[in-house]
Amino acid sequence: MENDIAKHIKPLRLGALPEDMRLALKNAREKRGWTQRGLASRLGLTQTHISGIESGKIVPRYDTLLELVRILDSDLLMVPRALVPVVQSLIRDHARPDQGEGDDRSLYADDTDEESNKEPRDEV
């Protein structure tokens, strides 16, 4: 039987962004009425690339993800473990200030900031 199970047993590295984050990115983009092509050109990236990131085919570099996240009006912060739950609560509250204040819902909360930033007149 050759016992081929897990040939190298190495790729313990994600292989894709966590689904939560991917959805948050996608939602934030769509909420702004941007297409993958539109977002890509704003950042000087390719549609292929954005698609790969959103659909979990690749895991971007830190700088790439940071640009992505920032153009979508968020940021990437390094938070001490002890504070993570609190910060996550803050984020969820910010997203839907109506819902009950639980503690482990879906995370990342797709940024309901209600600002119609249409018009991709940016060009680079």
Added chain:
Amino acid sequence: MENDIAKHIKPLRLGALPEDMRLALKNAREKRGWTQRGLASRLGLTQTHISGIESGKIVPRYDTLLELVRILDSDLLMVPRALVPVVQSLIRDHARPDQGEGDDRSLYADDTDEESNKEPRDEV
């Protein structure tokens, strides 16, 4: 003269982690009494690599940075812009609960969690 100035004018991408973050990572590592080699072997990385990241020679992938940050008892969170200042304050307060509660100090606060995880007896 050929006008060679800025051949492609392209590399608008960081080229290194923000210094704040690099220092935070380095401090967190040292606070634990770990060497670059120790940390590297815990993560299955190389000392060369860690050195490159800490000294700003390279910008890691998201997954790599996440592992790094996590083994140092922090996490990487996607935070809506509107919440960034609040979260940063929380982080600073957590780091030094004595200092005055200003709003724009040095950021990232090198995780003063006071846990002596010494013992780098890892070898490889």
Added chain:
DNA sequence: GGTGTTGATATAGTTTAGTATATCAATTGG
């Protein structure tokens, strides 16, 4: 039906993260 847009995917190429190994200056400690 036809035209256009959107997101996914294929192929082929470039760039850079990441490996493996080794060396070296600056420490530190016996």
Added chain:
DNA sequence: CCAATTGATATACTAAACTATATCAACACC
């Protein structure tokens, strides 16, 4: 003084992000 440790750095290689281009199914909309 010598030996060991630490962080940086050099070289050569591999893996994966990222580009450029093009195609295609699904969906709209006229």
